[in-house]
Amino acid sequence: MFQMNDPIFRIDGELIESHLIDKFNLRNFSRNLRFSYKKNSEVVNFVGFVIKDSDILVVLPKRYSNKEILNRSDIELLFAVLLTDQIRNPQKYTGPVKEFDSSFPFHAFYSIYSYFKQYGLYKESEKITISGYSGKISWKDTIKKSANIISEGNLIYLPLYVQETEDKHVFLSNCMAFAISFTLRTFPYFVQGKEPVEKFNHFDFWNNRAYVVNRLKKIHTEVFKDTHKRLVKDLIDFFSNCPEGGSISIKHYNFELVWESMVEEFLNGFFTGVNETGLHFSQKRHVNTPYKFNKAKYNVDKVHSQNRLEPDHYYLNNEVQFIFDAKYYFEVKGLNHKQVAYQTLLKKMATKTHNALILPTDTENRTSIHFDLKEEYYDNEEDRVKIFEYYLNMKGVMENYVK
Structure with a gap:
């Protein structure tokens, strides 16, 4: 090992x-x-x-x-x-x-391993017919392919065609076993699984990779079931892209992209609402989420169409809108003017607007206030701009994402 x-x-x-x-x-x-x-x-x-x-x-x-x-x-x-x-x-x-x-072609590996868990190593065989006199006669092929001979008033077909089963699985089984065993041994920290009980032979896959890939490509044209074609395609991907060493x-x-995905998953699973103290979440995942967040796009500039508002996590109904943005920061520095602009330009979309930045933390989840507009700068409550900062525990969000 x-x-x-x-x-x-x-x-x-x-x-x-x-x-x-x-x-x-x-x-x-x-x-x-x-x-x-x-x-x-x-x-x-x-x-x-x-x-x-x-x-x-x-x-x-x-x-x-x-x-x-x-x-x-x-x-x-x-x-x-x-x-x-x-x-x-x-x-x-x-x-x-x-x-x-x-x-490393992990996508190909996982697809190969998924096939292995469901079906085991490839063991498909095919029936072939050959001319001969030992075995089960295939009358269909015999009548179609043989010559018709009349002998003493009897119709005779020569030669006879008999049916045999030819195993085609050995090479694909070896390829599967090698790909699975090599990956499990190389990445013990990443990938958990069981190696095939059947051991692949001592064929040198690395120094004969061109041969392996070419033979797999030929086999791909000879198999017909979608599951088998996909397996062969994944094996081609694996052996074409797997580094030998080094x-x-x-x-x-740009892990911010992943953070956005994880935040949206968390919002759709646990978010319950906002009040004067901040954002609130349930302890258990919703069976049916009361709020479905998505990325929004608003073209607010009639002169320059490229000037769009694109909140990361947005929810709107007739009464309330939530404008949340995921920020992959160590810490917030200064006012986030984009969030102020979001609320100012989109306030007419709903009666009530709630606004927040969502950031990672290595401690417990918590809320703080990022910005709260002074009373002298607005006349009506709907014009008030209040932005929360909500801190989500990074490890907890990651664990939720992969469940």
């Missing part, structure tokens, strides 16, 4: 030592690091993992609790969040700017 050293944990946006920068070759891509003028030093600029030989660097999100001992469960949680967000929100991962980078990375360069 492959053994890894104890993981090294760091936090997105925090200082990272120069020896770790060199150890994990973080300067090989400019987005891995950024210079912080506040800290007067380089800081980590991604969330995820870098594996080099037997060492692993784990970069957790901002405000992830580091007051407790971090262990394997934290690695598994982060990996599950990154994978879950890609599956649920594939539209966020398209476009010219690549926010997520993985040098450095393996799984990095998200």
